[in-house]
Amino acid sequence: MKSVVVSGAGGGWDLQDRDVPVVGPNDVLVRVRACAICGTDLWLSDGVLVFREFPIVPGHEAAGEVVAVGEGVTDRAVGDRVGVVMAQKMCGVCDYCREEHPISFVGAANCAAPTLTGVTVDGAHAEYVAVDAGGTVILPDAVSYEDAAPILCAGYTVWAGLRRAEPRPGARVAVSGVGGLGHLAIQYAKAAGFHVVAMTHSPDKKDLALQLGADDVVSDGASLKAAGGADVLLHTNSSHGAVTDAMTGLRPWGKVVLMGIGTDDLVLPALALTSNSHQVIGSAHNTVEHLVEALDLVARGLVTPMIETFPKERAEEAHARAAAGEVRFKAVITY
Template sequence: MSTVAAYAAPSAGAPLERTTIERRPVGEHDVQIEIKYAGICHSDIHQARGEWGNQIFPMVPGHEIAGVVTATGPGVTRFAVGDRVGVGCMVDSCRECENCRAGLEQYCLKGFVDTYNGIDRAGNPTYGGYSTHIVVDENFVLRIPDGLSLQEAAPLLCAGITTYSPLRHWNAGPGKRVAVVGLGGLGHMAVKIAHALGAEVTVLSQTLRKKDDGLKLGADHYHATGDPATFEQLAGRFDLLLCTVSARLDLDAYLGLLKTDGVLANVGAPEEPVSLNVFSLIFGRRSLAGSAIGGIAETQEMLDFCAEHGLGAEIELIRADQINEAWERVLNSDVRYRFVIDAATI
């Protein structure tokens, strides 16, 4: 075991505090990573504040991890000391079920092992990226291409793959009209990726406050959903709506923006149940769907794609002692567009 520094929530809703945690020894197929940067995801806040149930405290959040390999187990074949690597939302899965064998570890039928707030195969709690080091099985480590800076790559391990996976699954590309609902940590990457895939991209946001940003990121159009005329003007226009917000929306109104056979895919997760009139689906053969992150192979594909197209996250780099302040700013939508912790300050 090794003792490393970390920032942890001691209990639900408590401010994060600097502490130490134990990391397991480097096993046969393990990779030890010195964490350089860790992104802050809205889900970190939900988990640490006890809003999603099944919390394990103390909790060290963080599943957007970028760093450098410092040690490898004797059986490791994919990585060497000095490699630039990343870790996303999962650090293991059953590897045996139908979905795992198909490269869909994010939909493991037995449940994947979360990077933090999870229980590993040995029965120990997992701790995330708000720390200086982590030990992960090589099969759940990603290679970060040289074309991406580590600090801009870190948020891609969640925000990037969470938007890339549904855009690829529902064939966003030339000739397709894609609308991104919300321009935040997820939404800004969705715009970049959809544009790079060749789709016609529209941002749908409550106001026009971020319009200039949206257009610079690659959007072709930008509309305010706070204006009822928007839903009349854009009725039946889109092949795909990618909803990145976690607020309750008028799903019937948004479904009305879809073409025949269009899809409204949710990657944001509202805390409360949502409802709709099923006729919004029946008339137009429209679909309401959801998507999680991606599997390991698809996440590597996403990183390579982002490197090829120069798609790093838009970040604000912070010190570890600014985490609690940054969380409050996330809740107030006061970040453009992802906070990233400099792990050297932990």
């Protein structure tokens, strides 16, 4: 099979020949049709995040069909259209696992030996990937492989974050950042019936944010406050420095949901935080039911990811453009 391989930190995404993975017990073999590029893939490729030695095969936003099932698999069958997610399975024996938590990103961070697609094991930027059946989700028939791919991490993240915030009916939801996560967060918040305020410093994204469903577009926390403020702030960009400014427009008892990963420190305004009873929540992939809901909203036509597709032969071009921030908004490689 053809597979993307990164030989070392900062290396290119080279298309190489590799053996088709062996299907083990409880595994399914997925013929990958599309796999999106996540910001985490870029950090892993650059060596910013290190979980295993190079060479690595990145990718955890993959969609395709099951072509073989391993011993013990009863809930997946050959021909099933599935999505592949990052958190395949937890070890099941460590102290964290013995507490019987549902599979989520919290497990990925706390399990002693999690199996994480494209992170601790080879990923899905390849023609085939073998994964634990529990690390897959059935795709709605109405969702193409290309559109499904970004939802398996980016869409999953923002919808799970919105659900985690538990906004009340009529709430105002602000989305900080109009990018790979943010363009989906605007659509999901609007599909859920909330008043949506997009926050961006890029003038060229204002009209786009309105087209995506934003009711208002502002540039900073002061303008967010002037526009009526927000009960929930979904922070989707990779700069934590923007959080403090955006919180200027957070209403009393408001909630900040952090889902964009950044390397800078998070500095919070303690007095405002305390006197307004603000909550700061970290959120990524929560329960699988949130991913099912996120895919359903795409199937119903309420959310549409903005993607640029590349054939596998142009994997390095897709990687380079995504790393340079030139893709609007998700790069999807077809296999």
